[in-house]
Every structure is written in structure tokens, then in C-alpha cells.
Amino acid sequence: MKCKVEKSKISGQIVCPANKSYTHRAIFLASLAGNNSKVENILHSADTIATIEACKKFGAEMEIEDSSIIVKNPIKFDKIVPEINTENSGTTIRIASGIASLFSEEITLTGDSSLQKRPMQPLLDALSSIGAQCTSTDGKPPIKIKGKISGGDVKIPGNFSSQFISALLISAPLTEKGINLTIEGNLVSKPYLDATIATMRKFGVTVQTLIPYKRYNIPPQIYKEATFTIPIDFSSLALLLSATVLNGDEITVKGNIGNLPQGDEVFIDILEQLGVTIVINDEEIKIKSPEKLTGGKFDLSNSPDLLPPLAILALKSSAPIEIVNVKHARLKETDRIAIISRELVKIGIKIEEKDDGLILEDSENLKGAELNSENDHRLFMSFCIAGMYVGDCTVTDPESVNVSFPNFIEEMNRLGAKIQVN
Ligand SMILES: O=C(O)C1=C[C@@H](OP(=O)(O)O)[C@@H](O)[C@H](O)C1
Ligand SMILES: C=C(OP(=O)(O)O)C(=O)O
Numbered sequence: 001m002k003c004k005v006e007k008s009k010i011s012g013q014i015v016c017p018a019n020k021s022y023t024h025r026a027i028f029l030a031s032l033a034g035n036n037s038k039v040e041n042i043l044h045s046a047d048t049i050a051t052i053e054a055c056k057k058f059g060a061e062m063e064i065e066d067s068s069i070i071v072k073n074p075i076k077f078d079k080i081v082p083e084i085n086t087e088n089s090g091t092t093i094r095i096a097s098g099i100a101s102l103f104s105e106e107i108t109l110t111g112d113s114s115l116q117k118r119p120m121q122p123l124l125d126a127l128s129s130i131g132a133q134c135t136s137t138d139g140k141p142p143i144k145i146k147g148k149i150s151g152g153d154v155k156i157p158g159n160f161s162s163q164f165i166s167a168l169l170i171s172a173p174l175t176e177k178g179i180n181l182t183i184e185g186n187l188v189s190k191p192y193l194d195a196t197i198a199t200m201r202k203f204g205v206t207v208q209t210l211i212p213y214k215r216y217n218i219p220p221q222i223y224k225e226a227t228f229t230i231p232i233d234f235s236s237l238a239l240l241l242s243a244t245v246l247n248g249d250e251i252t253v254k255g256n257i258g259n260l261p262q263g264d265e266v267f268i269d270i271l272e273q274l275g276v277t278i279v280i281n282d283e284e285i286k287i288k289s290p291e292k293l294t295g296g297k298f299d300l301s302n303s304p305d306l307l308p309p310l311a312i313l314a315l316k317s318s319a320p321i322e323i324v325n326v327k328h329a330r331l332k333e334t335d336r337i338a339i340i341s342r343e344l345v346k347i348g349i350k351i352e353e354k355d356d357g358l359i360l361e362d363s364e365n366l367k368g369a370e371l372n373s374e375n376d377h378r379l380f381m382s383f384c385i386a387g388m389y390v391g392d393c394t395v396t397d398p399e400s401v402n403v404s405f406p407n408f409i410e411e412m413n414r415l416g417a418k419i420q421v422n
Helices: 022-034 048-056 090-100 121-128 162-174 191-200 234-247 263-273 302-316 327-331 338-346 379-391 398-403 408-414
Strands: 002-006 008-014 037-040 061-064 068-073 109-110 135-139 140-146 154-156 179-184 207-213 215-219 227-229 248-254 277-281 284-288 298-299 321-325 350-354 357-361 392-398 418-421
Touching: 008 298, 022 037, 022 090, 022 162, 022 277, 022 338, 037 298, 037 350, 048 090, 048 162, 048 398, 090 109, 090 121, 090 162, 109 162, 109 263, 109 277, 121 135, 121 154, 121 162, 154 162, 154 418, 162 179, 162 191, 162 215, 191 263, 207 321, 215 338, 227 298, 234 263, 234 284, 234 357, 234 379, 248 408, 302 327, 302 350, 302 357, 302 379, 327 338, 338 350, 338 357, 338 379, 379 392, 379 398, 379 408, 379 418, 398 408, 408 418
Parallel strands: 008 248, 037 227, 154 179, 298 321
Antiparallel strands: 002 392, 002 418, 037 068, 061 068, 109 140, 135 140, 179 215, 207 215, 248 284, 277 284, 321 357, 350 357
């Protein structure tokens, strides 16, 4: 499918979607704790449904009511588990692989054609070093894991994905020996590790930080029942803020901001640095669109999902936007550095592609074009927002929004956007 995007102006009020990363974590941990553990204000999206389905296949029994989930009975480690298909969700397959390694019988995990290109080998090597037998072709899904891991000393490289480390941390308390974890090299996406540890603590387990982002010790323990409320998603918020900066007058975003760690919060600082005024209250964020942005250099090592919403702001910047240290954005649903570089030139942005980022500059020659989002939700939404600024654009794969922001198109159109799905 494709959609037609015309020049648009948006204004009004919008509710920010609930956080995808915390929805995954809280559902997995509630499924390990059982005992009527409750997760409130969950994001209902294709990725989080993949996590719910994985937990059910692991034997968890849950009730879903509107935006809450109650886990009646936890994951059963003696169950024979049929193949788990985690569809498009990297977070689900990585955390589910850690949990699969706690079972004694072999479990197969796979995903869609995009997920089948995403790396798993560092996690499989780490699990193998503590007793799992793991097989795959080329280190990518489908993978087979036969546990069960015993725990002990584990080493893992930090430069591909923090999700491997989150997976090991979440499984660690349930091993016989616990895990002494060493992260080799520089860790990418650090705040997602903080998010994992914060969620684990809410479910009653201890994680000892020996050296932050380097060495952790997790003794053997059990997860305890808890009620966990999901805050707003700063990655989705970044898209709404970016849409307002390019195409808005004034927008108010509503939602439970909370105080849990979220790396993509940094988008507020980035926008302020670019010259945007933002006012944040308890449950509300107000933003006014500026005349022009200043440009600047931004390190997205800790917040790779901001690459698409930041890149499109070059359309309104009087100086270039340089994005550095985000090579791991090449390992997402698509190679986001390559696809942004390939597609945004079509609407007239001047782009230099680097190994670890992009330099983007506005030009006099902005024009409508067909933009191929390659079925990547964050690219689709960012290309739509860029299309609303340039006009006369077609963007492919509108259904990809189901992954993280299912009502994106309806909500944008309600605020005044002209996005028509064909
Ligand atoms: O753990 C998580 O919830 C996520 C971690 C990040 O991935 P990497 O750690 O692979 O960079 C992020 O890009 C992804 O959208 C969600
Ligand atoms: C990369 C993403 O998620 P995941 O790794 O869970 O597929 C994302 O939502 O942009």
C-alpha cells in the first residue's frame, strides 16, 4: 500500500502513545512473576502483541482488559513450546531468546523478512558460553535454542545492540548461579539498559551495578508480583514534535510522562538547541513551531530511534544537521542511515552519508516525490511528516505504523494533515 501526502498544517491536542520498550519489558517480567501482576496503560501494537503471544507460548496465562494486562499464572519452564514468531520486533526476539534458554527443551524463534536480517550471534554466543546449544544460519533468525543455561561469567560486545544485554539481565536471576556480566567495548543505546534495570527492580529483583554499562552482577532470585504503569513513549513523542516543528502552529501533547529512564527524552534538548520553545508540565507538553532552525551536530549513540525524526528537520534548518555515532541504526528494521540517505535526496535535501551517521542540508529545490519507507514504521512516519512540509509526495507502506503508533495517520489527519491511504 501507499499513501498520498499533501502540504498540511496541524494544530490542536493529541495523546502520546504508551511506551513500547516498557510495554515489552513489563509484560515479560509480569509473565515471569505471575501472581496477578498487572501492567497498566500498555501500548497495543504489532510489536507488543508479539511479546504477549511469546509469553503465552511460554505458558503464561493472562487476561487483557482494555489497556491493562493481568498475569494470572507465570511462564512454565517445563512446557513444550511451539515455534515462536516475533514478527517485526527485535526487542521481543532478543528478550524471548534469553527466556527460551531457561527451558530444557529446544525452542525455535523466528520473525518476518526484516527480522531475519537482524543480528543475533553475539547473544547466541553469550548463551552458549553458559550452557545453551544455539543454532542458526549466519547468526540471524530463525534460531534454535536448547537450554538450560546455568549462569556464571558472561562476556558480550556492547557495540551492536543493548537488547542482547537486556536479554541476559532479564534471564539472569532465574539461573542457578546468577550472572556476572561484562560488556566489552562501548555500549550503544545505554538508556535502554537503564530501562531494563528499572523495570527489573520494580518486579523485586536486585541488579548490582559494579561499573555502569560495563559490569553487572545479578544473583539468583525470583521475580515478585508488581503493578507497573507504562509512561508515554518519547520516541513517538519525537515524531509528534518533529511534525509540529515542520508543519504546526501550536500543539499540546497529553500523557503520563512519568520518571522512568528514556533515552529519547534528549529530543527535547535537541529541539531547544535548534531554537524551538517547549513547555513541559506534569501531563502535558506544549510546542510552538519556529520560523527557522539553527542546525548543529548531534550524537545519537544513546538514542538511535531519533535518527528519522531528527533527519527530516534539515528541511527547516538554516545550517546543516550533522548526526554522528549512530552506526547501530543500520541494524534496525532497515538500514536506516542508507534508506534515509537514498530517499530524502528525492525531495531535494542534500545528504552526505557517513559510516556512522548523516549530514543533511536544506536546498532551494524542494519537490514532491515517491518515498519508499521499506515497511519501516519510523521511516514511514518521518517521510509522511516530511511530505506534509514539501507537498505532493507518495509514501509507501502506511500499514507499518501498526508496529509502534497504530493510529498515527488518523490522529495526524484529525490535527489537519492531508494523508490519504490508497
Ligand atoms: O530495548 C529496547 O526497547 C530498544 C533498544 C534500542 O535498540 P538497540 O539497543 O538495538 O540499539 C532501540 O533502538 C529499540 O527501538 C528499542
Ligand atoms: C528498532 C526498533 O524496535 P525493535 O528493535 O524492537 O524492532 C524501533 O522501534 O525502532
